Amino acid sequence: MTATPTDPLLRVAVPNKGSLSQSASEMLRESGYRQRHDSKELTLLDAENGVEFFYLRPRDIALYVGEGTLDVGITGRDLLLDSGAKADEVMELGFGGSRFHFAGPAGRYAGLDDLAGKRIATSYTGIVRDFLQQRGIDASVTRLDGAVETSIQLGVADVIADVVETGSTLKAAGLATFGEVILDSEAVLVTRGGEAPAGFEVFCRRLEGVLVARTYVMMDYDIPSSRVSQAVGLTPGIESPTVSPLHREGWVAVRAMVPRNGSQRLMDELYEIGARGILLTDIHACRL
Secondary structure, three states, X not given: OOOOOOOOOEEEEEEOOOOOHHHHHHHHHHOOOOOOOOOOOOEEEEHHHOEEEEEEOHHHHHHHHHOOOOOXXXXXXXXXXXXXOOOEEEEEOOOOOEEEEEEEEOOOOOOHHXXXXXXXXXXXXXXXXXXXXXXXXXXXXXXXXXOOOHHHHOOOOOEEEEEEOOOHHHHHOOEXXXXXXXXXXXXXXXXXXXXXXXXXHHHHHHHHHHHHHHHEEEEEEEEEHHHHHHHHHHOXXXXXXXXXXXXXXXXXXXXXXXXXXOHHHHHHHHHHOOOEXXXXXXXXXOOO
């Protein structure tokens, strides 16, 4: 997509800091877009690709997109839902995964029923209040920014609701998770409902190409013609594998995209049925 001076620019919000920032910029670079080299830059114009990037606080991105100030943004599902913004999730981006749990002093709480009447501290009041309301649980929710683990020790709260990764921070504070998961979150692409802005479809297609490229690898191998059906059953590809005759009589070359996960095991299975010269190649970008 090469923009002309009269084409409208797609206005894209990107996290300016935090756990999503670096991964978001890396994905955009892999998609062929320019990205800033100085963290102090607040905007960046990529006129060649018809896009202007705005680097904003991750928590604010859904609000800017929801109000129509910007066309599209990258943020966390947790931040989108907590904001209450009029923005919609349109694509999972495959990074920034996190899981939200309730946690309290180890051994004191067993399930959600124990939350009734309790004081809950969290950085995500919108998500927690919606969760409690949907389940008919009456509890007070207090917003605390930053680390919330100490709020119980300081007497501010009885329970916390927070992101849990390894659980080591909770364990160090004498806390343990309980009840069902509040939310599974990851980085998502968001936009406002209605007519898609100019350039949006191309932008999405590029990101989808990166996601596929990260998920698949290209596999090439040679195999006797008599084993092609068996081999193609193992490597069906996206649409269909490419099968080409070789100079060696009775042999063909096969090329197919295969899932990255399990590709080594797949190589073993192909070798067992007679495939040779088996190669794996990274895919940097694609369009399907």
